[in-house]
Amino acid sequence: MTDLSFPRPNTLSPTPIPCPTVDSLDGILPDEPLLMMGAGPVPIPAAVAHANSVVINHLGDTMARVINQVKTMARYVFQTRSNWVLGVAGPGSAAMEMAVSNLAWPGTRVLSVVNGFFSDRMAEMARRIGATVTTLDVADREIASLDTLARTIERDRPEIVTIVHGETSNTVWNRQLKDIVRIAKAAGALVVVDAVCTLSTMPLDMDAWGIDVVITGGQKGLSSIPGVSLIAFSDDAWDRVRTRTAPNTHWCLDATLAENFWHKAGYHYTAPVSGVLALHEALRLVCTETLEKRFARHQRCSLALQAGIAALGLRLYTPEDCRLNSVVGIEVPAGLTPRDVCHHISRHYQVEISGSFGLPIVRIGQMGEQCREHHLFRTVHALGRTMRDLNAKVDLPAGVAALEESLSASTRDALGASR
Template sequence: MSLPPQDHEFLPPYRLLLGPGPSMVHPRVLHALSQPLVGHLDPLFLDLMNDIQALLRATFQTNNEFTIALSGTGSAGMEAVIANLIEPGDRALVGVNGVFGTRLATMIERQGGVPLRIDASWGDIIPAEAVREQLARSAPVKAVVLVHAETSTGARQPLEDVGALCRAHGALLIVDAVTSLGGIPVEVDAWGIDACYSGTQKCLSCPPGLAPLTMSPRAMEAIRQRQTPCHSWYLDLALIADYWNDRSRAYHHTAPISMLYALREALRLVQAEGREARFARHRLNSEALLAGLETLGLTPLPATEHRLPMLNCVTLPDRINDAAVRTRLLEDYGIEIGGGLGPLRGRVWRIGLMGESSREAHVLTLLGALEEIFAHHGWPAQPGRAVHAAVDIYTGSQPTTRRST
């Protein structure tokens, strides 16, 4: 209980955040965070909550009334959806091809539900055909749960055909869009998604701490029809709906005011850039990065058509010492990239180009630093080749795609 030695202010150094999140935060968002507080029941703050709901609807491409930012991180969004939609005994089909599918299966079990796993190798996707077969074989199924962007492997799960399949079998479609929202299309209404959650610290480029979340009327009806109350009071979406609803505003908890300031500004930046421009930027920078990395012998884990542009998961040749490179990147260059999780530990890097982190300058910086480190270790790499490969991609692209906000 002695007074601890925290006698100095924490003044973080500049970090170039190219890991699996958090991503870089725009100065306008940092500025929003530092604004003085208003009360969480202040009419001005209630307006801000309305603004965020409207901005999130545009971002999720949905008309769902229940579209909010939950007061917890992306994992709280995952738990809220599972805890509210899965009752004891409910069967839920869940795709497991990485850390987050595994986590979803665990959460379903903890709610007393029965996860019916469709397993795939890490880096692969869950084939629509497998979902179709499982749905036919396992009826009744309460929900199909898929991870749109598997952050542990860099795989993009196709979703276009799953919604209709779910409706045909009376199942809800639950989608984890933690890493995808704001970087690739997430079409909640068009794809027939019933529950979709995300995190703020990925392609929305806001600090971590909130979980954007949208629920279809069908999903809200399922919550109203529950036989048992949700185990969680904090994440009870019926209560949270009454708090965010403009007509009721029933006190539930004290919203994280400063974080919501930040999210509003981050979403404004997303809207100002425009969807197509933002997605094109993410694609281009990923293409340039991968072109450079391949000259260094680093190859993407997922198949070409299933690669996420914001989470570039590349396998390491045996000669590369994972920890040594990442330590040098962080200590000498201030650059963070991510290592592998679970079975991929030590075998892959996860390089995030999310939101503000997805910039031409950042790609060139990272490739240059890697070239230098590789040369220092004497690993075969032709100096300048990686940067050159990226430059080739950029010079062949449309200038408008390369513009920064």
């Protein structure tokens, strides 16, 4: 007869773990909400926040309709007619890993253009799956030389080239991306582009530029929640994914399995339903505004912010000809650290900005909902007051005045152009 009684406790086992007493979120979060003006995540619109509170069947007809609309809107934002648009349950880095792990395997020749923290991350991902990785290392605050890139590609004959459109770590914009893609494609390579902070904030045309894979996260330019991302494959890239002979070692990130959910309304794993609904609303708001108007808003606000910072008497980190619009880097005055500045502005002025992986800078985001005039004035004022509090010499009235003048001038120009 089977003994169904519970086993006797082991007298040598430790004392049971007691039930903890913890604070509610009301006791942890600040009384006044923080204005998120760092390098991400960003403030989210009310429609996105509402969608993120809804749960539906992840395999039902309603979800299938949502997914179809997400793909349609994403094609507009990516500027691609490719069928192979997928969502990723994870941050932008998960989409990055989906791109790398599906296109490369042991022995694949990969060239990574590395000019910062995130471009180096793609190289590291490729190394971890056994690819043969070469890096084209670019000096800080510079962009890759097209001649050097061409020589490197001719020498190493990579099958895959990876590059970041906007390197958020040091706020460098790889403005020659279109030419880099042209050179790589002419040599027969597939090109993977990280557009996590630039998609919908700066022009990027996947099909016209010949890009094979574009990845983005939800929590930056799209102004959705962290944790649900997007990826688009060209037909050539998808053919490589589909015809590979060894299975992807990443089960959750296997694009051919993800296709079952994103294109066949079938099961892969339980999708982040609320996050997908939030992404739907974020994309809908982008489409309502249109890319053209959104690009103009981001440029207008970023240039105004840069003018305000310069008038404060602070130095912008990146040269103007390769300066990223969507994340602005600011050199920290001598005697201060990025942590000093970020901690003070958050604690005393309820504005969150970012440091940057060991660089002597702080970063202010200009992505999606961050690009609103009232956010700019609050941020410039808080930054100026923080610098004063920390005994750095700044001209706060001049900074606010320069911000106002830049915004007013761009409004006058827009009104004049419309007449």
